[in-house]
Amino acid sequence: MKSVIYVLTALGVIGLAFWAYRENYATQAVLNQTDRLHAETRAAHARLAVLRAEWAFQNRPDRLRDLAELNFERLQLLPLHPDQFGQVDEVQYPAPELLPITDPVDVSTMNSEDPL
Amino acid sequence: MIRTPLRPLARILSARAKGENPDAIEHQNRRIRHEQMRDNDRARAEGRLLVLGVFFFCAFAVVGARMGLLAVSDPVEPRAHAPGSIIANTRADIVDREGRILATNLDTHALFAQPPHMIDPEGAAEELVRIFPDLKHERLLKDFTGTRKFLWIKRKISPEQMQAVHDIGDPGLLFAPRDMRLYPNGKLAAHVMGGASFGREGVRAAEVIGVAGVEKYFDTYLRDPANAGKPLALSLDLSVQAAAERVLDGGMKLMNAKGATSILMDVHTGEVVSVVSLPSFDPNNRPRAAVEGDPSDSPLFNRSVQGVYELGSTFKIFAVAQAMELGLVNADTMIDTRGPMRVGGHTIGEFRNKNYGTISVSQIIEKSSNRGTGRLALMIGKERQQEFLRKLGLFEKSSFEIIEASGSTPLLPARYTDLSAVTISYGHGISTTAMHLAAGYAAIANGGYAVKPTLLRQNGAQLGERVMRPEVAAASRAMLRDVVVGDDGTASFAEVPGYFVAGKTGTADKPRPRGGGYYKDKTITTFASMFPAHDPRYVLIVTLDEPIETSSGEPRRTAGWTAVPIAAELIRRVAPLLGMRPAIEPATLADITLTSSN
Numbered sequence: 001m002k003s004v005i006y007v008l009t010a011l012g013v014i015g016l017a018f019w020a021y022r023e024n025y026a027t028q029a030v031l032n033q034t035d036r037l038h039a040e041t042r043a044a045h046a047r048l049a050v051l052r053a054e055w056a057f058q059n060r061p062d063r064l065r066d067l068a069e070l071n072f073e074r075l076q077l078l079p080l081h082p083d084q085f086g087q088v089d090e091v092q093y094p095a096p097e098l099l100p101i102t103d104p105v106d107v108s109t110m111n112s113e114d115p116l
Numbered sequence: 117m118i119r120t121p122l123r124p125l126a127r128i129l130s131a132r133a134k135g136e137n138p139d140a141i142e143h144q145n146r147r148i149r150h151e152q153m154r155d156n157d158r159a160r161a162e163g164r165l166l167v168l169g170v171f172f173f174c175a176f177a178v179v180g181a182r183m184g185l186l187a188v189s190d191p192v193e194p195r196a197h198a199p200g201s202i203i204a205n206t207r208a209d210i211v212d213r214e215g216r217i218l219a220t221n222l223d224t225h226a227l228f229a230q231p232p233h234m235i236d237p238e239g240a241a242e243e244l245v246r247i248f249p250d251l252k253h254e255r256l257l258k259d260f261t262g263t264r265k266f267l268w269i270k271r272k273i274s275p276e277q278m279q280a281v282h283d284i285g286d287p288g289l290l291f292a293p294r295d296m297r298l299y300p301n302g303k304l305a306a307h308v309m310g311g312a313s314f315g316r317e318g319v320r321a322a323e324v325i326g327v328a329g330v331e332k333y334f335d336t337y338l339r340d341p342a343n344a345g346k347p348l349a350l351s352l353d354l355s356v357q358a359a360a361e362r363v364l365d366g367g368m369k370l371m372n373a374k375g376a377t378s379i380l381m382d383v384h385t386g387e388v389v390s391v392v393s394l395p396s397f398d399p400n401n402r403p404r405a406a407v408e409g410d411p412s413d414s415p416l417f418n419r420s421v422q423g424v425y426e427l428g429s430t431f432k433i434f435a436v437a438q439a440m441e442l443g444l445v446n447a448d449t450m451i452d453t454r455g456p457m458r459v460g461g462h463t464i465g466e467f468r469n470k471n472y473g474t475i476s477v478s479q480i481i482e483k484s485s486n487r488g489t490g491r492l493a494l495m496i497g498k499e500r501q502q503e504f505l506r507k508l509g510l511f512e513k514s515s516f517e518i519i520e521a522s523g524s525t526p527l528l529p530a531r532y533t534d535l536s537a538v539t540i541s542y543g544h545g546i547s548t549t550a551m552h553l554a555a556g557y558a559a560i561a562n563g564g565y566a567v568k569p570t571l572l573r574q575n576g577a578q579l580g581e582r583v584m585r586p587e588v589a590a591a592s593r594a595m596l597r598d599v600v601v602g603d604d605g606t607a608s609f610a611e612v613p614g615y616f617v618a619g620k621t622g623t624a625d626k627p628r629p630r631g632g633g634y635y636k637d638k639t640i641t642t643f644a645s646m647f648p649a650h651d652p653r654y655v656l657i658v659t660l661d662e663p664i665e666t667s668s669g670e671p672r673r674t675a676g677w678t679a680v681p682i683a684a685e686l687i688r689r690v691a692p693l694l695g696m697r698p699a700i701e702p703a704t705l706a707d708i709t710l711t712s713s714n
């Protein structure tokens with residue numbers, strides 16, 4: 001009986017050792033992956049910051065104004081001015097299309113009793 | 117264990133035979149037994165103490181070893197318990213009210229050298245001078261070949277320069293990562309931004325600290341890692357600011373002025389939508405502060421909060437508003453403005469010695485009569501005047517959130533006499549900044565509540581204490597409107613169709629720097645305005661330093677000819693950007709005639 005318990009305990013220890021060994025490597029792998037993802041996130045953040053700065057720099061009002069002046073002939077861009085505001089009724093909407101005439105009816109006053 | 121009996125029969129019997137007391141044997145044996153027990157206990161206790169001692173020693177040794185290890189090891193972020201967001205030690209961005217970037221960070225590198233590791237100091241020095249022409253070859257060579265073990269060569273280098281240095285290939289030339297503060301809009305809002313520089317520097321990182329403006333005022337907030345992802349939202353509007361700077365710069369050059377400032381403020385919230393001070397500078401490359409000469413000549417001087425000047429007749433509306441608030445007068449009360457008027461031994465005169473006769477309170481503002489407001493000030497009394505101006509915030513430094521605002525403390529007369537009350541009623545004898553004036557006018561514009569100018573975006577109205585009744589504020593606005601549209605108004609150029617500008621001009625002679633009166637040919641001209649007059653949303657202050665308008669051949673230095681046209685152009689450009697439609701002038705209705713049909 002005793003020897004059976006010894007053998008089972010030994011087997012248990014071997015099993016646990018094997019489990020711990022695998023868990024250890026799995027943990028290391030996950031940690032490495034986390035590190036890699038962190039590094040990627042950090043790089044993405046840095047890239048995003050550079051892109052944001054670049055966007056702000058390219059869209060700075062001075063540059064946009066210079067570009068508008070350079071391309072004035074093509075774009076005709078002018079600063080916003082009070083007289084550019086309009087009323088809704090000043091907008092020329094396209095005229096509604098006429099419905100097609102499908103069943104023509106002749107209308108005449110020839111047969112009326114009291115022609116004018 | 118074999119227990120020794122206390123009374124061994126053999127000894128007892130022999131003792132009895134000898135006639136001795138057998139109890140003595142028992143006592144002796146009892147003593148020996150107790151001594152043995154004591155020795156055993158002692159040995160056991162000593163053993164236990166030893167075990168405990170070893171245990172404690174091991175425990176403390178582990179703690180000590182761990183501490184030592186932590187002290188000598190490099191800090192690393194925890195790998196397993198990763199925080200939700202990466203701990204960023206970058207400075208928070210600054211954005212405008214729409215979220216457009218005003219200040220951000222850029223990764224860059226600093227260049228340093230470790231001469232003991234250098235292979236070819238001479239060649240490296242030569243190559244470095246070729247890459248950075250501002251470095252001195254002899255100096256570098258002396259540093260590289262001398263006893264120095266470490267030296268910084270460049271604080272910030274571009275990626276191209278970094279590659280070029282890399283190509284030298286000397287192991288003694290090394291790079292340190294740096295966060296650089298970048299102001300992508302260049303000179304825009306330079307005085308608000310201020311600038312940043314490096315604090316403590318290390319090889320791995322360097323502190324970025326604000327040196328002026330909002331960067332310094334909110335330094336603690338911006339540096340706090342907890343706020344790295346939360347940009348500081350200012351009340352400024354980038355496009356409005358750009359337009360205002362453009363118009364003011366053009367106007368300043370047209371009027372041959374030395375400097376100019378403009379402040380555009382929301383009257384309900386106190387948010388400053390645009391604040392310009394010219395001449396300006398580039399915060400990416402902040403110039404050094406001038407150590408001699410007049411500080412106001414430096415481009416670093418922020419005229420909007422540091423320019424403490426007498427702002428002249430723009431103050432008149434405060435005296436009139438207070439007189440109406442106290443019920444002393446109404447808009448139509450007639451006031452005698454004829455001279456001579458003597459107060460405290462001084463004669464109070466009018467502009468170009470004019471004489472307006474007896475005119476209404478409304479006309480005092482329209483014609484800008486010094487004697488008129490002087491009389492009102494005497495009716496009000498100096499104590500009540502001080503109290504009113506204090507409530508408007510004109511007696512203490514501005515609450516505007518940039519570090520330079522600490523230099524905005526108004527200059528008041530040492531003794532507040534009746535003469536002070538009279539001169540202050542028309543804006544002399546009290547020196548304030550344009551920011552103070554904006555706050556004062558905002559109180560009239562928003563219906564009588566004091567507001568504090570702020571640089572931070574607000575949610576909803578931030579009205580302070582009530583300083584005047586709404587009717588008084590409305591009446592004051594009507595008078596200011598007359599200054600623009602009235603027949604004798606001094607600000608007739610300020611009319612912008614559709615925006616109903618109301619305002620007051622102010623022209624003050626510049627004081628000589630070291631006392632000794634005023635310059636005859638140098639003025640500070642101010643136009644304080646609000647629009648639209650019937651329900652003002654914004655207050656605009658434009659101030660020019662030493663303007664001369666020369667279009668007619670004769671030099672003109674009054675606000676009506678210099679600051680007013682610039683303010684009008686500013687409103688014309690900026691109001692549409694603020695989303696304000698030009699209102700249509702209420703048409704005069706044709707007379708309706710009642711006719712009977714039968």
